[in-house]
Amino acid sequence: MALLGECCSAALQPAASSSHSSHRAVYLQVPKNKLIDIDFSDVKFTVKDGRKGTKDVLRGVSGRYLSGELTAIMGPSGAGKSSLLNVVTGVQVSGVTGTVGGVSISEAGGASGFRKESCYITQDDMLNPLFTVHEIMTMAADFKLGSSLSTKAKQLVIEDILETLGLTGTRETRCCRLSGGQRKRVSIALELIDNPPVMFLDEPTTGLDSSASAQVVSTLKALARGGRTIVCTIHQPSASVFELFDHVHVIAKGRTVYQGSALSVVPFLQEAELPCPKYHNPADFLMDVASGELGDHGTNLERLANAKEWRGERSIIKDPTQDFTDKGTRKAMVLIRKPTELDRFWVLLHRSMIQLYRDWTVTHLKLALHFVVGIIFGLYFADAGWDGSKTISNFGFFMCTCVYLGYTSMMPAVLRFPQEMNTLKKEQYNNWYKLRTYYIAFIVANIPVQMVFCTVFTSMAYFISSQVADWTRFVMFLSMCQLLSIMSESIGLFLGTTCNPVNGTFLGAIFIAVCMLFAGFLVFLAHMPTYLSWAADLNYMRYALEGLSLSVYGYGRETLECPRTEIYCHFRVPATLLSEVGMEDGRYWIDVSALAAMIVLLRLVSFVTLKRKVSCNTR
Numbered sequence: 001m002a003l004l005g006e007c008c009s010a011a012l013q014p015a016a017s018s019s020h021s022s023h024r025a026v027y028l029q030v031p032k033n034k035l036i037d038i039d040f041s042d043v044k045f046t047v048k049d050g051r052k053g054t055k056d057v058l059r060g061v062s063g064r065y066l067s068g069e070l071t072a073i074m075g076p077s078g079a080g081k082s083s084l085l086n087v088v089t090g091v092q093v094s095g096v097t098g099t100v101g102g103v104s105i106s107e108a109g110g111a112s113g114f115r116k117e118s119c120y121i122t123q124d125d126m127l128n129p130l131f132t133v134h135e136i137m138t139m140a141a142d143f144k145l146g147s148s149l150s151t152k153a154k155q156l157v158i159e160d161i162l163e164t165l166g167l168t169g170t171r172e173t174r175c176c177r178l179s180g181g182q183r184k185r186v187s188i189a190l191e192l193i194d195n196p197p198v199m200f201l202d203e204p205t206t207g208l209d210s211s212a213s214a215q216v217v218s219t220l221k222a223l224a225r226g227g228r229t230i231v232c233t234i235h236q237p238s239a240s241v242f243e244l245f246d247h248v249h250v251i252a253k254g255r256t257v258y259q260g261s262a263l264s265v266v267p268f269l270q271e272a273e274l275p276c277p278k279y280h281n282p283a284d285f286l287m288d289v290a291s292g293e294l295g296d297h298g299t300n301l302e303r304l305a306n307a308k309e310w311r312g313e314r315s316i317i318k319d320p321t322q323d324f325t326d327k328g329t330r331k332a333m334v335l336i337r338k339p340t341e342l343d344r345f346w347v348l349l350h351r352s353m354i355q356l357y358r359d360w361t362v363t364h365l366k367l368a369l370h371f372v373v374g375i376i377f378g379l380y381f382a383d384a385g386w387d388g389s390k391t392i393s394n395f396g397f398f399m400c401t402c403v404y405l406g407y408t409s410m411m412p413a414v415l416r417f418p419q420e421m422n423t424l425k426k427e428q429y430n431n432w433y434k435l436r437t438y439y440i441a442f443i444v445a446n447i448p449v450q451m452v453f454c455t456v457f458t459s460m461a462y463f464i465s466s467q468v469a470d471w472t473r474f475v476m477f478l479s480m481c482q483l484l485s486i487m488s489e490s491i492g493l494f495l496g497t498t499c500n501p502v503n504g505t506f507l508g509a510i511f512i513a514v515c516m517l518f519a520g521f522l523v524f525l526a527h528m529p530t531y532l533s534w535a536a537d538l539n540y541m542r543y544a545l546e547g548l549s550l551s552v553y554g555y556g557r558e559t560l561e562c563p564r565t566e567i568y569c570h571f572r573v574p575a576t577l578l579s580e581v582g583m584e585d586g587r588y589w590i591d592v593s594a595l596a597a598m599i600v601l602l603r604l605v606s607f608v609t610l611k612r613k614v615s616c617n618t619r
């Protein structure tokens with residue numbers, strides 16, 4: 001159970017006001033027992049560089065970030081800012097030594113005490129473009145607050161956060177239409193829902209103009225005044241933005257060259273005998289010094305930064321109960337019972353369904369294409385279903401169906417997880433849900449859609465090519481197509497979780513070509529060399545082709561019609577085909593079982609590889 005905070009009427013209460021915003025200044029407060037200071041010392045981070053060499057990215061950095069303060073990690077490009085943030089958040093563990101929160105990083109495996117109480121907002125705003133601001137906020141509230149608050153209370157929390165961050169006007173705007181500054185603020189708003197006491201942000205002002213940057217930073221400062229420990233990396237801020245920071249930690253070449261208040265920078269530089277020129281932005285001058293443009297002062301600055309305390313007075317955190325007591329308002333505490341994974345499953349399922357419905361390239365276009373291609377297949381193999389003289393062509397129809405469904409199911413699946421990887425990593429770090437919940441919801445949402453696509457194509461192709469009009473045989477044929485399609489998708493998902501998208505699509509294409517070779521069409525099973533028969537036994541397309549052939553020609557199918565013009569109709573008796581291609585001993589249920597077993601196995605393996613990929617940066 002987590003404590004959301006003091007609340008009044010809805011769940012929030014007024015606090016500090018922001019000079020940069022005209023909207024009603026209401027900020028979430030962090031309860032006093034949840035205030036967290038972050039201490040770390042002698043943090044070193046070494047990476048492999050080249051074949052045998054190593055590179056020291058962080059060389060014994062120490063620091064203290066206090067609750068109620070907005071801290072900036074600054075430094076020239078490549079200084080190690082993001083690396084420091086990743087180490088402190090616990091995202092980067094391998095190659096790291098030192099202590100965070102008094103605990104050795106290598107012993108604790110990066111799991112510092114505040115890990116579960118913190119959120120990490122990465123540089124790319126991973127907002128789903130298909131949802132409105134209000135929709136993603138509602139989903140985040142469902143993920144984080146579950147049923148511990150009523151829907152109405154959750155809506156009030158959302159409205160208050162949106163108002164606090166100046167986003168009320170964008171409530172119904174889809175995320176793809178938000179401006180850069182609005183996107184940053186929505187990313188912050190999403191994480192504010194469960195009122196985390198620690199917030200890390202990687203370059204929240206990148207890509208913003210000076211006024212949008214000032215707006216974002218002043219919002220962060222106001223949130224910090226609610227008791228949060230807010231730490232962000234930042235590139236060359238303007239003088240007015242720089243002054244908003246309570247604490248500044250400057251890194252150069254992996255070492256601390258300044259740590260203290262923004263206002264102490266000028267005296268610090270004075271003491272280092274590097275006086276900041278009049279009318280010069282101290283932040284710019286500090287960066288010039290740190291990047292070595294004015295000579296190598298790194299060691300001197302490091303010594304001076306550690307020799308004296310440059311930190312300003314600790315910011316006073318307002319007592320959240322005070323305003324209410326003053327106004328005689330009744331105070332209430334909201335205890336947040338974390339939602340169960342089942343609750344989160346329903347939210348994820350709902351999100352996936354809406355996503356599938358709204359992304360017309362995924363659903364509408366595919367549906368139309370399957371419909372049209374199904375008709376083309378049907379017309380191309382017209383009469384092949386009943387005409388005994390076209391039985392081999394009909395066997396070709398089965399093979400083409402396998403290849404078509406194989407490609408169209410596998411290729412989009414290769415890209416599926418890589419496309420969502422960054423969002424997935426962010427939501428995993430911020431404890432929105434467990435990966436297995438996401439994976440199950442993905443499967444449950446996706447398989448029916450895959451089945452609908454397959455049904456549309458198969459129905460068109462089956463009936464237009466005049467296949468046998470027997471419902472049992474049609475259902476057998478359709479089921480085999482469904483299994484083939486789901487199996488192909490499983491292979492695509494596996495490739496997407498093991499290689500990059502370019503290699504994945506390349507390997508997928510080659511894989512289907514090889515499967516086609518051993519499916520029993522180009523070389524019939526009866527003609528295949530025995531030492532290569534194992535390749536056919538492992539080949540899912542072989543089972544699919546056999547299953548399709550058996551559903552149409554097996555199980556005592558009656559003799560086919562042949563046109564009078566045909567003097568000799570070799571495949572008039574359907575069993576002849578099955579016997580010549582080596583499928584006379586085939587059993588439909590064995591093919592179904594083989595495909596089903598392969599699907600289950602691959603889905604399990606894909607989960608393991610997905611898990612590895614999601615956590616690959618964190619160990």
Ligand SMILES: Nc1ncnc2c1ncn2[C@@H]1O[C@H](COP(=O)(O)OP(=O)(O)OP(=O)(O)O)[C@@H](O)[C@H]1O
Nearest residue numbers: 047048057075076077078079080081082083084235
């Ligand atoms: N996992 C890693 N493997 C190899 N090199 C790394 C790794 N992580 C960081 N580095 C190197 O460490 C240095 C510091 O990287 P970092 O991203 O922390 O810098 P930064 O200060 O955030 O830079 P920027 O402002 O340009 O984003 C860079 O030279 C980078 O190439």
